[in-house]
Amino acid sequence: MAIRKRKKILRYTILSGCLVAVATSGVWFATYRHYNAKLIDERAAYEEQLNDKDEVLQRYMDQSQTAYVLISPKLAGEVITAEDVMEEKLPKFSSPDNLISESKAIVGKYLKIDALSGTAVTTEMIRDEARLEPSERKEETEYIKLPLRLTKKDVVDIRIVFPNGEDYIVVGKKSLKDVDLANQYTFFNDNEEEAQLLQAALVDAYINNAELYMKQYVEPELQPEPVVNYVPNLDVLGVIKDNPFIIDQAKWSLAANLRKELEKRLEVMEDEDRIRVGAQAPSGSGVIQRKAVQGAAAAEEAAKVDDSQSVNGVIDRTNQAPIDSSADQSSTGVTNKEAATDDSLLEGE
Structure with missing residues (x-):
């Protein structure tokens, strides 16, 4: 009787243990699936964030420009050496247009102003000589x-x-x-x-x-x-x-x-040999002849001239025969005489 009772208790114990093990395994498996799904979702979100950051970084790289930045502070008049600058990529939208993008354009030049470390060097900040001449x-x-x-x-x-x-x-x-x-x-x-x-x-x-x-x-x-x-x-x-x-x-x-x-x-x-080589006198000379034609009236006059030597609207007429400026002066003198005569007549009246 006692043996049968012990067997019955052992059977219930084993059965209970199995039920507890099954229940525990189920709870563990459900918990694992839950956290695994959550981990997968977090990983997917993290990868999506990384992709977004990669896109932003790529846009940043595409819209950046090369610049040279001072490693240490420099004073006005000091020469810039290769050890004083390092290359960096700066965003184009927040950088000046006159940034220097080649080291050979900086090394050996002199600063015009005092500059702190981290300052991007621009063309307006440097010059070839250490100091300006007083009369420049x-x-x-x-x-x-x-x-x-x-x-x-x-x-x-x-x-x-x-x-x-x-x-x-x-x-x-x-x-x-x-x-x-x-x-x-x-x-x-x-x-x-x-x-x-x-x-x-x-x-x-x-x-x-x-x-x-x-x-x-x-x-x-x-x-x-x-x-x-x-x-x-x-x-x-x-x-x-x-x-x-x-x-x-x-x-x-x-x-x-x-x-x-x-x-x-x-x-x-x-006197007849005293002509300007290549143009006329400065007041109406090759300088004036080569100016771009502007205005409708000037365009009509320009249409009468051979512009086959023009480039970008600038006409090269330096090979044309020079104009006798003395003739202009004589004609001007005649006009002045006529004006003076008219004035004297008016005064006489």
Whole structure:
């Protein structure tokens, strides 16, 4: 009897244990499925976030631009070395347009202003020389004949040619800041000596029928600066010798004799031979001829002229026969005489 009772208890115990094990396994399995499904959902959401971030990052990379950032603070006037900058990608929408994207355009240049570390270097922040000359100024010219393909990135010499064919360099190797080709304007920086030479050359253009023109460099980085061999008139030489901004006076010591010899050569020329090489007098010259035609009335006059040599609306007529400015002056004089006669008649009345 006792044995049968123990067997019955053992049977119930085993059955209960099996039921508990089954129930526990079911609960565990259900819990596992629940958390596994939740984990799958979280993983899917995380992967979706990653994909969204990848898209944003790709858009950022597509709309970024290369820039060079200062690693350490620099003071104005200090030279920038290769160890001072590092390359970075900056978003284009929040970066200035004049960022420098090549290290060779930065290394060896000088800062114009103090800059902290992390500052992106722009073209307006650097210059070629450590310090500005005291007399350096912005120059604007309209009286120089420009090449038709001139751009604001060009480096040029400004030259002058006299009616007898003598050709001199007035200003050498100037980097242009801006160009208005249609109106024949150029903008660059010059010092006091260069400004004096340019003004003297302009006087020669009026008095001696000389022509001022620009010539572009082929490879400015490989070509050295030329020796300026233009000699201004004696009055300008006197101003140069007394000008405190012009330090190098030694090269002008023999200039007076050179100028006198040039003027002697020009004086022996006959009046009919005194024509400007390539254009007319500055007041109505090749400078004016090569300006873009503007307005309906001007367009009608331009239609009568052969514009086969025009480029981008700028007409090259420097090879045409020069206009006799004396005829214009005589006609102007006649008009003035007629006006004076009319005035005297009115006064007599």
